[in-house]
Amino acid sequence: MPERLVTIAAFNEPTEAHIMKGRLEAEGILCFLSDEHIVGAQPFYSVAVGGVKLKVTEQDEEDARAVMARIQSGNSEFLLDDNIELAPPMQEHVIATTCPKCNSDHIAEEKYNKTVFSLSYLLFGFPLPFLSHKYRCYNCGHTWKIK
Template sequence: MAERLVTIATFNEATEAHIVKGRLESEGILCFLGDEHIIGAQPFYSAAVGGVKLRVTEQDVEEAQAILTRIRQGDNLFDYDTIEMAPPMQEHVEVQTCPHCGSDNISEEKYNKTVFSISYLFLGFPLPFLSRKYTCYNCGKTWKAKK
């Protein structure tokens, strides 16, 4: 048998409704928004259609209303200690240095500027040919990357 949805709150703006919906979903309550697209397209129709409606299943009404009351009172009783955070991803970045002077004050040129400019001039759009050149700002030397 299908669950009935009950409207527990209405909002004038869809963004406010989405914030509260996210909070309820984080507490484990299944909820839906009604008329959000109408008000998103025509915000002045909010009063005519009755606002964005936040709906939950019949069995979750009491718990959802208790959470809404806590939100409106400003109480934040969400248990952040139960959330498992993923460890930050470590990216392996190889630092290039100038082979002539050893400086790390360099820039990478990914595309060949000559081919880029000529193709834009004659074809009307640039062709991005990869170049992989490096230029040192300290000594002014230019070299190609070793693969």
Template sequence: MAERLVTIATFHELTEAHILKGRLEAEGILCFLGDEHIVGVQPFYSVAVGGVKLKVSESDVMEAKAILARIQEGTSQFDYDTIELAPPMQEHAPARTCPNCGSDNVAEEKYNKTVFSLSYLLLGFPVPFRSRKYKCYNCGHFWKAKK
């Protein structure tokens, strides 16, 4: 038999509701937000619908209220040792530096803009010719990638 959901808190700000929902979920409590989409689309309707409602199952009401009380008091401590952190992101390409000025404020231009623009004007659709050029935003220098 499905458990009944109980509203344990209401919020007029959607962001505050999402923050506390995330905190409860981090503590292992399954919770839901009611009327979040109405308030998100029309914030002035928050008073009319009674705000965003934070709901938990009946069996988790006491624990969730205790966690919310600790958060409001400012005495809440979260055990960061129990969470699994994602591995650090790997960079896909090595960092490039400008050969002219040594700046790392560079970007790769994957397509030849001249051919792209002319084909769009003459043919009605762009033809993407690949060109592996780099541009430095500090000095404006262009160069081709060495393989």
């Protein structure tokens, strides 16, 4: 016999419903949203259809209501499992060189040849990105290529 779904909350905004759905799923509770597309496409219909409804199975209703009460009271903490591998921090592309003329480290890489880029845009209506890989010093204006 199929399980019956029970509506445990209704939201005016689909975003709020998705946030709560994500929290319940993180707690291991299977849940569904209904009428989210109607409200998303026509926000003024939210009152007419009763908002975006968050539904859970009958057997998970008590657990879901307990989790929601914890979240709404502000006492909810979501602890990460120690076995989860987090993504490494983002690293910036650092140019490991200095200007050969003034020895400044205030430099930047110019990836495209500006002349070819501009001419191709004028002639063809779209730019052709010819790579140049030159470096320019912001202190003295010197440009050079690294070999």
